[in-house]
Amino acid sequence: MQKEAERDVNPELEVKGAQTLMRALDILDAVIDGPVRTTDLARRLEVSKTTAHRLVQALRSRNYLAVTPEGLALGPKLLHLGRLATEQIDYVRVARPFMEALSEETGICVFLAKREGDWSRHLERVTGSQRLRVATAPGDRRPVAETGLGKTLLLDESEEEWERLYRFAFGKTVTAEGLGRYLDQMRKAKAEGSLVHDSQLGDGVRSIAAPVRDSYGKICVAISIASAAFYMADEDIAKLRAAVVRTADRISESLGYRKDS
Structure with missing residues (x-):
């Protein structure tokens, strides 16, 4: 309830949340075609290395990204969801x-x-x-x-x-x-x-x-x-x-x- 009230008072919170979500999705789009390094992600997304690292860590914590010797790749959660989507x-x-x-x-x-x-x-x-x-x-x-x-x-x-x-x-x-x-x-x-x-x-x-x-x-x-x-x-x-x-x-x-x- 408190968070909903904060959004009513300050709609900028919703905008920032949407921006973060879109950047996270941009990261997933970037690794679809193969592994990408964090520094390259930051440059491609035009964000700081700190911001890119923070988003990467959040996606890794939920298994949406995985670390390979070549860089970041799609994680097991996405691979599992892809298989389920195909079956359904x-x-x-x-x-x-x-x-x-x-x-x-x-x-x-x-x-x-x-x-x-x-x-x-x-x-x-x-x-x-x-x-x-x-x-x-x-x-x-x-x-x-x-x-x-x-x-x-x-x-x-x-x-x-x-x-x-x-x-x-x-x-x-x-x-x-x-x-x-x-x-x-x-x-x-x-x-x-x-x-x-x-x-x-x-x-x-x-x-x-x-x-x-x-x-x-x-x-x-x-x-x-x-x-x-x-x-x-x-x-x-x-x-x-x-x-x-x-x-x-x-x-x-x-x-x-x-x-x-």
């Missing part, structure tokens, strides 16, 4: 607003999926404005190498894993020619960071997919737009592809991914 992510909740925006921009159904072993599981669908819609629904599961969305979840895997999963998806129908086309497609998609896929199931569906990365830089989910191929003509592919990649990047950023990290 609701990908649908995070991605849904971006999916809705992409659907409104393109008029095409937007899908979100994650990998489950040798399968991909559809997590969410945002229906586009087109009359003809892809029937895939949330909860549906397909062999991960069978769809464009699933293939995009594999872009960080080895070529040996690509081949194994392709054989799992298509079994006895696999041919050397088909496998070769698939591997070429995967190599190109990995280099470009997105994938254009024409269904091999005879349903005339075309999709464009891009991976979403988490704060560790790992592919955690993928998004795609999918429709009848005549709604996604070759001359429109570049524009649609850019929209899908842009949306995937925005979702990744919301999950803590940093391209410059």
